[in-house]
Amino acid sequence: MSRISVQTAESQKTGTFDLWLLGAALVLAGLGLVMVFSSSGVMAERLNGNRYYFFHRQGIFALVSLTLMTICAWMPRKVLHGPVYLWLFAIIGLLVLTMVPPFSVKAGGARRWMHLGPISLQPMELAKVVLVMYLAYFFSQKQKLVRSFSVGFLPPVVVTGFLGLILLLQPDFGGAVFLGMLFFLMSLVGGTRLTYLAVSMVFGVGAMGLLIASSPYRFKRWFAFLDPFKDPQNVGYQLVQSFYAFGSGGVTGAGFGAGKQKLFYLPEAHNDFIMAVLGEELGFIGVSIVFVCIGILLWRAFRVALAQDDLRDRFTAYGMGLVLGLGFLLNLAVVLGCVPPKGVAMPFLSYGGSNLLSCFLCVGILLNLSRSART
């Protein structure tokens, strides 16, 4: 019902774009644009004297991202899979550049950004997509060897580990955990021995535990989410403010633009905590719309993955679905106080070009793959 027929030149397959997927993504991005305006207006007015500052920029990002998505969606599969290693080296290069002074930008105590002339990039966002493409390539090509340790397990571990290490150095703990989870879930489906995974998980969690336990403050911060009201002025502040926002919203919300938590109470109101602003202004109804869109997106992404006959296609689709899904769920878990806080942007909704770009890249690739899905 929601499919249109598309003739592809390279194959005789009659592919159709998944319009559910596209629709959900567009609804989320549109909602995001509006919420970025609402949540950043007051702040932008104060900081830049232009209340539309973030809104305008996000609009431009959206146009660029949509263009890229369209290109990805129409791109021949061969080009799409392209030179994975080149992408990999490119992204490693970009990540390294965030640490190199002329390109490096320090913001909020972390070097997650790199500036190239007028363009600033957060390579981590793109790294997710590239990692998925690499892993999908690796697991599909090395299917026979995948169960061996040195050839089938070590290379992806090394690649992921290296990327994660750079992120930890930035420091971007959330990004590192995100890549770790991507790797874990990709390997799980890709066929890696469960024992390897279990052991590596133990190592990973152990290392994480050590890192957290090494500093009492970090420990306190990390577990503040369990009872943020115990110290609402300090470590629990972000979460308490987020709860206030959701609570104030109730069922119907305060109305668009009428939220108060964005008045500098919520840190990163237009960014990581944009869902709290949405919850306050549009209420549980608005939050539910987002959840429904997320549900549709994940359902269609997994559907596309399952419908792929080619392993690389399947893994790629699955990985793209994971990038989006993990992004959604981790961000929501953080703002709703279910997991320790870490800087994970809300796909489509949070302000930020790199985030929007990688999200639409995922959607574009999924749309492309959806054409070859078995129906």
Next chain:
Amino acid sequence: MRKPSKESQQKSVRDWSRVKLTCVGIFLGLAWVALWSRAGYLQIVAGPQLAIQAERQHVASEIDKGSRGEIYDRTGRLLAKSVEIEGLFVRPKEIVDVDKTAAYLAKVLHMKEQRVKQKLQSSSNMVYLSWRVGDRTAAKIREAALPGVHFTKEFGRFYPNGHLASQLMGFVGVGDVGLEGLEKSFDVRLTGRQAKFVVQRDASGRRYFFDSQGRELADINGHDVRLTIDAQIQFFAEEELEKAVTTNNAKAGTCLVVHVPTGEILAMANYPFFNPNVGRGISPRVARNHAALDVFEPGSTMKPLLVAAALQERTVRPDSTFNCENGKFGLAGKVIKDTHSYGVLPVNQIVRVSSNIGAAKIGMQLGSARLHGYFEKLGFGRPTGLPISGEGKGLLRPVKAWSVLDLATASFGQGVAMTPVQMAQAFLILANDGVYKPLKLVADPDGPAPPRQPFRVFDADVARTVQRIMREVVHEEHGTGRVAQIPGLETGGKTGTAQKAGAGGGYGNKYLGSYVSFVPAIGPEYIVMVMVDEPEPSHYGGVVAAPAVRDVTLRMLSYLGRMPETVQLAKSPAASAAEMPAASVGPTKADKDILAIAASKSVTTRAIEVHSVPDFSGMPLRRVVEILAGKGIVPRLEGQGLVVSKQSPAPGAPWPGEKQSEFVLWLARPS
């Protein structure tokens, strides 16, 4: 074989991967459901409680105080205004370094360090150091950023005209409370209200949305009061009163000016003055509005009222005569004296020469009951109802308590007492052709309903007769008020020289000289009244008070553009020159022009040299244009500026005729 095996292997992996993929999908789906539920819990179940907590940080209630209303005179001149001042207080618990703070504050506030320190060490939460800190000092202290030192916004009262009408206005105490005078009686109206505002604030405490709009909506500012007083006339009254009191070595004095057609009080002056701007430390005695609060025995000023009552009751006729007993009249064991001895006098002359014996006889002929009845009608014994708190009601004993002697003395103003305001009220009835009209002091708001509705006390012809008798006091031979004569204008008046009752009850050698004047004499428009308390050595009302009344009248009429000589001349240019001290020769055409200008109501207009073109250079353009407009000339202007630098025709040249060349002014900027 390899191929199929690879196929199958791939297939198995593929199928396994499908299962695993589905598992991951289900896992994500579960997380999705869980988070959705979590959102529902936060928003719907825990929502209301969280919303209340959030509200607490979003809004702050702030208490704001409106400014006190202003007081204006009848023309809108500002008489009293609220200004924001800053008070300084400390919260001792917040102070970090007591010694340093005390030393600094003592230095800038010019206080004793020991005292400041004592206050800083107080155990109370909040200690005021100063109610009024100058802006500069406040800025300095702010800069020092001492912890625990705070400012409050207070309103201070400022009276731009200094002591003008000071007793009438009263003053305001700490905390914006009217303590005396109109500030007290209109306190409720003037006081700014306190309002609690709910203010939206952000995380850094900045306020949003409300501010001024909210304030205006709440209408917390006090309301203004507009008086019937004319500040300019008040000023004349005060200056002349001061002169009268000081030149006669008197203790105090009062002056009242009333506009008869409306009953509006134009001036109410009390001497000595005080400066209400000094704030605290004003003694209530100095701030007392004697004109409305203090009673006195009026003395002979009572006589016109007595005569009016007797005429109204037909117990005397204007030509009735009384034997004035050559200055000594024994009655009930006492002797009533006149200053001069008179024989038989008609009623009008009794008033003119102010014979006490004559007045006593008129009173006795009228009888206690009727005289007392008229006193009541005239308002003695009851406040006039002016919005002045504690207004005196005078002293009028019940008629039953009156002896014959009481009746006789009451007839010439002894044994009864009233406030100057009551006296003005009584004369207002006489001036208003016999009809009671309440005095008015406040133009806005309309005060409470006057205590009495207008009613007729005297017939119009009776009132007119008395007005004529009062005219004689000023204008006829032996009149006691001849000093008050104003050339070109007929006024009426009555002097009063009351012996003041001593502390022991008897009458001593202290006097109250007073003079009441009707301007003009017949159908008066203004009542001007001056009382001089304890003048020495001269104490006759006609000497100590009448000149002040005359000068107040003159200056007031001049200010109102109604100078008698010009008014009269404008009416009849051929009026006898002898009556005009200003004009030594008969009016020429040019003089008539001056008079025409002077008679016009414009206050600023003054006579100019009219025979030839005056020298305008250096004069403001506005003024020059005014003068030329008076001549019907519209000048042509050259250059730019507000001051005339050159003119054509030249000064001294004859005025250009109607058809002659134009008048040119060259302008310059004032240097």
